[in-house]
Every structure is written in C-alpha cells, then in structure tokens.
Amino acid sequence: MNEERYPSLYAPKDGYVFVVTYGRSGSTLTQSLLNSIPGYCIRGENGNLLYHFSRAAAVVSNWDNFTWRQDEILKPIDQRRKEIADTFATPKDPWYGAENVNTDEFSRAMMDLFVREVLHIPEQTRVAGFKEIRFHEDRNFFHSYLETIKKYFPNSRFIFQTRDYSSVSQSGWWKSRNKSDVKAMVEAADQLYKNFSENNPSICYTIEYERYSEGTKYTRELFDFLRESPDMDKVSEILREKLIHCPPEHYT
Structure with a gap:
C-alpha cells in the first residue's frame, strides 16, 4: 500500500543511508566512496531541507x-x-479542519516529495x-529529527563522520x-x-x-556495516585521489 501511495519514497528497494557530520570533516570523500557501490545514489548537501520537513511532521504529530x-x-x-x-469540526472552530489531518499520510507525502523533487534518484537505485553538515545545528531537535527520518524512510541507516x-x-571557513x-x-x-548511535546501534556507524x-x-x-562489496580497486583509486592528490580542506 505504501509503495503505491508513495512510489518515490519506496523506490530504493534496499533503503537509505544518511551521512551526518559537520563542515570540513572530509565527508565528500565518504560520499564518493558510497557512490562507488553499485546501485547507490548518495547526494550531496541540500541546505538541510529535510530538517524543515521533519519540523512540519513534528507539528502535526505533537501539537495538541x-x-x-x-x-x-x-x-x-x-x-x-x-x-x-457546538463548534467542533465546524466553521466556528478556530482550528476548523485540523481534525482531518492524517499525521502519517501527511509526513510520508512530504518525504515522498523530498525524494522525488530534491534527491531525484536515478532508476535502478537500490x-x-x-550527506549533510547541518543536522546538529538544532541540538534540541536532533534526536527527534533522526527519529523522524528513521520512521518515514524505509530501512534507514546513519553514518556519522567525526x-x-x-x-x-584549520580548514576552510573555520580558520x-x-x-x-x-x-x-x-x-x-x-x-x-554518540548518544543516537548508542540508542540505535544496529543502524549506526561512525567514521573517524x-x-x-x-x-x-x-x-x-x-x-x-552496509553489507556491501564494492570494487576495491575503485575504492583505492578514490582514496588516492582524495587523500593524496587533493588536500582534505577542499572537501566538506
């Protein structure tokens, strides 16, 4: 049923991987390594757009x-x-219509839109x-943010990079x-x-x-961790290009 209603969200048959980090951590290297795996499409940053989608999901889920x-x-x-x-579900109700909001359908429809219009994943993507460097900027919402992703993106896994x-x-704008x-x-x-990983050990991995x-x-x-076996020659080539020929400060 969900696959039919939200085809973009459920298109990757093996789920999702999110790279969670901060700026100048070298995460573009991780992005390149992940994209060397056949069937993977791990996009770059998007200005933390999913944060706003998750905030909207939190409103309809939690606001009384x-x-x-x-x-x-x-x-x-x-x-x-x-x-x-005398007023409930009538035009006299100041929240007239709020009773008709289906939390799960609203949230899944948003995530389906995000995948379709922001990620634009190619056909045959597994x-x-x-990857995003802004997940942590709202510390109080961080756990809820990732829990929302976990709930609505099938088979979600998180890669934290430190x-x-x-x-x-000493890198980039931090100087x-x-x-x-x-x-x-x-x-x-x-x-x-660390806190989120300890609460969700089976779906989290931390890169140093x-x-x-x-x-x-x-x-x-x-x-x-991902249960994947990429071409290690390609992996070696990526590592050589990123770590030797180009200094890490060129990568977020």
Missing part, C-alpha cells in the same frame, strides 16, 4: 491542537468533549540518501573562527552522534576521518 482533534473526530458525537460540542577539532579549525568555538561545536556534535589514512582496510569496516 492537532492530536486531540484527530482523536476526537473518531468518537461518536455523543461521546465528544461537551465544551466543544540505496539512496545524502574529525579532530584541531584539523577542522577565521575562535578555535575554542570550533572545539565546542565538534564536541557537542560528536556527543549527539583520520583513519582513512589506513586505506582500504579501514573502508572495509564501513562496507561490512
């Missing part, structure tokens, strides 16, 4: 002006709240997803920032990643950027 009305409309008229009996803060602080601010950002984000220097031996751990 939606939730209690959705429960109330299912009750026989004589069992509804007496204080709103695993889709994207990097030593001293290297981050102009106070090093202590960069350290605080990295440590806070890493803690968010520095360990890419170990070569294909380290990348095999990532591919084992």
Whole structure:
C-alpha cells in the first residue's frame, strides 16, 4: 500500500543511508566512496531541507491542537468533549479542519516529495540518501529529527563522520573562527552522534576521518556495516585521489 501511495519514497528497494557530520570533516570523500557501490545514489548537501520537513511532521504529530482533534473526530458525537460540542469540526472552530489531518499520510507525502523533487534518484537505485553538515545545528531537535527520518524512510541507516577539532579549525571557513568555538561545536556534535548511535546501534556507524589514512582496510569496516562489496580497486583509486592528490580542506 505504501509503495503505491508513495512510489518515490519506496523506490530504493534496499533503503537509505544518511551521512551526518559537520563542515570540513572530509565527508565528500565518504560520499564518493558510497557512490562507488553499485546501485547507490548518495547526494550531496541540500541546505538541510529535510530538517524543515521533519519540523512540519513534528507539528502535526505533537501539537495538541492537532492530536486531540484527530482523536476526537473518531468518537461518536455523543461521546465528544461537551465544551466543544457546538463548534467542533465546524466553521466556528478556530482550528476548523485540523481534525482531518492524517499525521502519517501527511509526513510520508512530504518525504515522498523530498525524494522525488530534491534527491531525484536515478532508476535502478537500490540505496539512496545524502550527506549533510547541518543536522546538529538544532541540538534540541536532533534526536527527534533522526527519529523522524528513521520512521518515514524505509530501512534507514546513519553514518556519522567525526574529525579532530584541531584539523577542522584549520580548514576552510573555520580558520577565521575562535578555535575554542570550533572545539565546542565538534564536541557537542560528536556527543549527539554518540548518544543516537548508542540508542540505535544496529543502524549506526561512525567514521573517524583520520583513519582513512589506513586505506582500504579501514573502508572495509564501513562496507561490512552496509553489507556491501564494492570494487576495491575503485575504492583505492578514490582514496588516492582524495587523500593524496587533493588536500582534505577542499572537501566538506
């Protein structure tokens, strides 16, 4: 049923992979490695658009002006709240129509739209997803954000990428920032990643950027987590191009 109603969302038969990190962590390298796997389409950043979709899903799921009305409309008229009996579900109700919102259908339709119009995944894609450096910017919503993704994107897995803060602080735009601010950002984000991973160990994997220097031996751990067997010659080529010929500060 869901596959028919939300064809774009359910098109990747093996699910989704999301790369969660911060700027200048070297995540474009991870993006390239993932896209070397046959059938994978892992897009780059999109300005954290999915955050806003997830916020909208949270509103209809949690705001009581939606939730209690959705429960109330299912009750026989004589069992509804007496204080709103004369106005509920009528033009006199200030939330007229909110009782008709179906939380799951609304949320799945948004995610289907996101996949169709933002990810634009090619046909024959087995695993889709994207990498984003802004997941952590709303720390209070971080856990709910990823839980929303987990709920509505079939077979979701999360790859967290970390990097030593001293290297981050010397890369790209961070060079102009106070090093202590960069350290605080990295440590806070890493803690968010750790907390979510501990609560969801089977669907989470953490990459330490520095360990890419170990070569294909380290990348095999990532591919084992994903249960994939890419062409390791291609993997070696990507590692050589990104880690030797081009300095990591050129990659987010």
